[in-house]
Amino acid sequence: MDKKAKKRIELLNKRLQKLRQQLAGVRQQLDDPGELARFEEEIKAVESEIATLKES
Numbered sequence: 001m002d003k004k005a006k007k008r009i010e011l012l013n014k015r016l017q018k019l020r021q022q023l024a025g026v027r028q029q030l031d032d033p034g035e036l037a038r039f040e041e042e043i044k045a046v047e048s049e050i051a052t053l054k055e056s
Contacts, residue, residue: 001053001054001056005053005056008053009050009053009054012046012049012050012053013050015046016043016046016047016050019039019042019043019046020043022039023036023039023040023043026039
């Protein structure tokens with residue numbers, strides 16, 4: 001991994017942590033069921049990108 005990939009992974013990990021906190025908040029207050037699905041999809045996308053970067 002080069003410096004750029006490491007920096008991107010670090011940034012994605014911070015974003016993932018923030019998304020998981022927001023997801024926990026959404027689960028406590030289920031105003032919009034679509035919002036829950038949106039957060040879950042976004043988390044999957046970020047995790048996938050992290051895995052791709054780690055493989056390279």
